[in-house]
Amino acid sequence: MKDGLVIVDKPGGMTSHDVVARLRRLAGTRRVGHAGTLDPMATGVLVIGVEKATRLLGHLALTRKEYEATIRLGQSTITDDAEGEVTASVSADGVTREAIDAGIVPLTGDIMQVPSKVSAIKVNGVRSYARVRGGEDFELPARPVTVSAFAVRDVRHVRHDGGDVVDVDVTVECSSGTYIRALARDLGAGLGVGGHLTALRRTRVGPYGADLARTLEQLTEAFAVLPIAEAAAAAFPRWDVDDRQARLLGNGVRLDAPPSLGAVPTAVFGPEGEFLALVEAREGQARILANLG
Template identity: 40%
Template sequence: MKDGILIIDKPQNWTSHDCVAVCRRASGVKKTGHGGTLDPMAEGLLPVFIGRATKIMEYLDLDYKTYRCRAKLGITTDTMDVWGTVVEQRSTEGITEEDIREKMELFRGEISQLPPKYSAVRVKGKRLYEYARDGQDVEIKPRRVRVSRLEIKDIDMEAYTVTFDVTCSKGTYVRSICHDLGEALGCGGSMEALRRTASGVFTLENAVSPQELKTMGPDEIEKRLLDMDLPLRHLGKAEMSRDRAKYFCSGNGIRWHQIKVRREPDEKNCDKYNSRGRRYSDIYTVYESESGRFLGIGYRDQEKNVLKADKILTAV
């Protein structure tokens, strides 16, 4: 099977690891991993990287994600969702649809958000949910996150639920938005349902459920695979001739004047670094000019003015 990315539509009560295990068995490829964990109660888009596509996962941290969420007003839990232990129930009497729409405006743009105590955020080398399960109190500091889009889709004034779409930066907790909305209204709130509908360039189009995947053969699965360079559009794009491509894939630096730059890196990410300490302003996807073959990912050594390999993703 070729290397690529499979979009899974994760059902509720499945873990992300469960989905990867099904992909591994169905594809027969041992090297398989997922991008962007979904909690078991959440549904929706889970990209699974198969074969050499797993090598690009470290470059995906800059992507925004989109969710369809339903918040339940009048109830507060220890996990900020309805699957947790109820801490308090308050009256929703007197709250109007106008009140809800007004308070929702507080969560647009760059906001300060307190992560849930049942979350994977690390404090002093330990995850918050580990402190919570041990009954230990620890100081949780607010974090700055960005909500680029927030659109109310439905307000049910009988059930006191609010359904909304949200596009947000990595590290944003939609549970916290539900909780904070309830606090702003004075009645409390918790997340009742969550479905991820997009992650970066990935959408649910042509997604497959784990149950469907179990019935598919390798050929059918391969038809669903996305090219592994698809989610790397925020990086620059460079091309080189066939003879330079062989040299590059052997681990050698290519002089910058021998490179054709087809796209510069996305300016909004240029002050950030990947896990190897490379500035995103210097990172490029690399292709062979004649065939268009994706060779891997390179970075520009500014001092020597050469393009060096960061990850080789094709055989020489």
């Protein structure tokens, strides 16, 4: 089995761990891991590492993420998405497109966001969702996140049991750690009608977009990986070295760092284009983060 990444188009109803388990069977190896967890309800881009590429996952700069989502205004849920029970319903019939656009403004840019309580965030060593299930009343602290784009694609007024709702299709570009369902909750709260997420599709993680993603059905028919060298070239700055430097690096020797090498993971390639290692500059030397040669 070749080392590399698999960009999976995750189906709804599966956890990220479920996808990893399926990929282990398809790849015939236990050395499979994932980066950037998706909730079971969500679909779309999930980055999977196979064999040596699992060593890249912790270094991948997957801070930029893009989503397509549907927000339902007029209903609040305990999970801030469609997975949880409805806790309040208010008619959203009077909510206008102009009001929605205005409500998005304070949720865009560098903001402080309170994560959804039903999440994996730990509070005093206990997962937040476990505290909710235990009936605890608590508050999570707000965290800084960046929502670089929050755009409305469509607005639909829908007749619904319990009151009229408004479904809003949006596109969101954001930093890692941003909860899209918290954006849905906060948009609804700002409009005075409540809101939750009914659909979520991730279309990009870092440099890997939906155009590279393959469904589990496609992978079952023809399993293939994005070669580790291509994956590294797409994700990291590049440093090409000569034969002597490649040999030294292979022996674990720290090379003198060129001026262009920064304190960020950099992919090192040998004279034949082979991917050798991930390094970063430290006190004038290239410190090896992962030796892949």
